[in-house]
Each structure stands twice: as structure tokens, then as C-alpha cells.
Amino acid sequence: MKSIEELNAIRDKMKDQVGLRSENPDCTKVVVAMGTCGINAGAREVLNTFAEEIAAKKVKDVMVSQSGCIGMCKYEPVVEVYGPGNEKVTYVEMTADKAKEVVEKHIINGQIVNDYVLK
Amino acid sequence: MMSEISLGILDLAENSLRAGASLIEISVGVSSYEGTLNVSVRDNGCGMTAEQLEKAVDPFFTTKETEGSGLGLPFLKYSAECTGGTFRIESVKGEGTCVKAVFGLFHINRMPLGDIGATVRAVMVLCADVVFSFSADGRGFVMDTRAIRKILGDVPLESAPVMEYIKEYLEENIQETSGEIKL
Numbered sequence: 408m409k410s411i412e413e414l415n416a417i418r419d420k421m422k423d424q425v426g427l428r429s430e431n432p433d434c435t436k437v438v439v440a441m442g443t444c445g446i447n448a449g450a451r452e453v454l455n456t457f458a459e460e461i462a463a464k465k466v467k468d469v470m471v472s473q474s475g476c477i478g479m480c481k482y483e484p485v486v487e488v489y490g491p492g493n494e495k496v497t498y499v500e501m502t503a504d505k506a507k508e509v510v511e512k513h514i515i516n517g518q519i520v521n522d523y524v525l526k
Numbered sequence: 527m528m529s530e531i532s533l534g535i536l537d538l539a540e541n542s543l544r545a546g547a548s549l550i551e552i553s554v555g556v557s558s559y560e561g562t563l564n565v566s567v568r569d570n571g572c573g574m575t576a577e578q579l580e581k582a583v584d585p586f587f588t589t590k591e592t593e594g595s596g597l598g599l600p601f602l603k604y605s606a607e608c609t610g611g612t613f614r615i616e617s618v619k620g621e622g623t624c625v626k627a628v629f630g631l632f633h634i635n636r637m638p639l640g641d642i643g644a645t646v647r648a649v650m651v652l653c654a655d656v657v658f659s660f661s662a663d664g665r666g667f668v669m670d671t672r673a674i675r676k677i678l679g680d681v682p683l684e685s686a687p688v689m690e691y692i693k694e695y696l697e698e699n700i701q702e703t704s705g706e707i708k709l
């Protein structure tokens with residue numbers, strides 16, 4: 408079995424690059440709909456991919472959270488991205504690959520991925 | 527419909543988050559001798575009144591303002607009971623809620639456990655603190671994000687090397703704990 412103590416070494420290696428997490432109130436918010444309908448449609452993988460990509464690309468000031476069912480069951484998995492000015496973009500029928508693209512294009516480069524936006 | 531017990535656990539955790547929980551304890555325990563797979567999700571959220579609790583497993587009861595279907599709890603209750611198992615909710619208003627489901631391990635109707643590691647990682651993204659206990663026939667491990675934070679100090683839990691290690695840690699330990707049991 409692996410031990411959680413191995414994180415000691417990871418911490419020592421990372422000590423000098425702290426401060427990734429931000430409480431900045433006007434940060435970008437990624438909200439994954441996680442009602443029963445969203446979960447059955449694949450929201451778990453979409454959420455984990457957003458979290459992993461945001462960490463891997465070291466994007467600052469992004470918060471990942473969940474909402475319940477937002478009444479768009481047939482478009483699930485649904486993800487709402489709120490920009491720093493609180494403007495909302497709703498992405499539908501998301502997958503892990505689409506999530507990677509949204510992180511790269513929208514969250515990092517500020518370009519909405521229109522192909523996946525609710526029409 | 528729901529295809530894994532792990533997705534049902536995520537559904538329970540989502541209820542906990544909506545109840546304002548800052549700590550979610552997920553436990554999965556397997557006994558081949560007893561022929562049971564025990565699941566529990568405990569939270570420190572707002573809890574329910576006796577009246578709410580009674581209604582909570584009614585299909586289509588929901589306190590959501592948006593259009594939540596309210597099918598999460600009834601479905602899980604049904605999927606446990608149709609394997610000869612049981613389903614119970616204990617809740618204290620202002621203190622928290624604990625949902626316990628027992629599945630018949632060898633029953634033909636039992637859904638597979640599925641990717642429990644992915645469920646735990648998702649809950650870790652969403653909830654301040656998570657405790658995950660997993661045991662099978664005397665083997666097992668416990669992961670507690672409060673202990674992890676203590677080790678990490680100023681290094682955030684959500685940084686890539688930490689998340690990668692926790693993913694491997696969960697996968698390897700879940701596999702070793704499960705052993706030969708088909709989950």
C-alpha cells in the first residue's frame with residue numbers, strides 16, 4: 408500500500424512555489440451541474456478533468472464548484488463558466504476532451520468555445 | 527439510469543454539499559463472509575427536520591428552487607433494497623446527516639462499485655475536507671484530507687503533483703484492498 412507520508416517529499420520539492428490558491432472574489436468560476444441527471448451523464452469525469460487541467464496548467468484565480476440540477480437534463484453534462492465580470496457562458500454536452508479545450512481556449516486565452524455553447 | 531454505486535455515492539455527497547457541509551466522510555466496507563457491501567456518507571451540513579427526513583426518500587420530493595427531480599435518494603434506496611440490502615438515513619437538524627446503504631455483495635441485481643477513486647477525487651475538489659475509509663475482509667486504509675493538509679503546510683492540496691500522487695495513492699490502495707473480490 409502507498410502511504411500518505413510520501414507527500415512530505417512532494418511538499419519539500421514545492422515549498423518555494425506556493426500561493427496557487429486564491430480567495431480573489433472576482434476570479435473565474437467553473438460550475439459543474441451535479442444533480443442526479445448530470446452525474447449519470449458523466450459530470451464526474453468532466454469535473455475531475457477541469458480540476459486536473461487547471462492544476463496542470465497552473466492557472467490562477469479559478470474556482471471549481473458544483474450546482475444541483477439546473478433543469479437542463481437533456482443537455483447534461485452542463486458546465487457554467489463565470490468570467491471575472493460575472494458574465495456567464497453555458498457549455499452543454501460536455502466531455503473530458505471538451506473540458507480540456509475550454510480550459511485552454513476560454514479560461515486561459517479568453518476565447519469562448521462557441522461549438523459547445525448552448526444554442 | 528445510474529450504473530455504479532460510486533456514482534450514487536457522488537449523488538449523496540452532492541446532497542451534503544448543498545446542505546452546506548464542510549466535512550464529508552465516505553466509507554465503503556466489504557465483507558465476503560457476510561456477503562455485504564456497506565456504504566455510508568456522513569456530513570456536517572444543515573441536517574433535516576423529522577418531517578423533511580420522512581419525505582426525503584419520496585420520489586420527486588425536493589427542496590431545490592430549481593428543477594431538481596428529487597430522484598437521488600429513492601433510486602439509491604431501491605438499488606440497495608433490490609439486492610436484499612437496506613437503506614437508512616439519520617439526520618439531526620443543525621448537526622448533519624448520515625446515509626447508510628447495505629448491498630448484497632453477491633446479488634445479481636447489485637450494480638458494480640465502479641470508480642470509487644474518481645468519486646473521492648471529485649468530492650475532494652468540491653468539499654473543504656473529506657475522509658475516505660475503504661475496507662475489505664480485514665484489509666483497508668483511511669485517507670483524511672485534514673491529515674494531508676497538515677503534511678502539506680502552505681502547499682495547496684489542489685496543486686498538480688499533490689493531486690497526481692493522491693490519484694495514484696487511491697488507485698493502488700483501492701486495488702490492493704479489493705484483492706480478488708469482484709466489486
Ligand SMILES: Nc1ncnc2c1ncn2[C@@H]1O[C@H](COP(=O)(O)OP(=O)(O)OP(=O)(O)O)[C@@H](O)[C@H]1O
Nearest residue numbers: 442443541545582588589594595596597598599623
Ligand atoms: N445530506 C443531506 N442534508 C440535508 N438535506 C438533505 C440531504 N440529502 C437529502 N436532503 C434533502 O432531501 C431532498 C431529496 O434529495 P434527493 O437527492 O432525493 O433529491 P434532490 O437532491 O433534491 O434532487 P436530485 O438528486 O434528483 O438532483 C433534498 O432536496 C434535500 O432537501
Ligand SMILES: [Mg+2]
Nearest residue numbers: 443537541598
Ligand atoms: Mg440529490
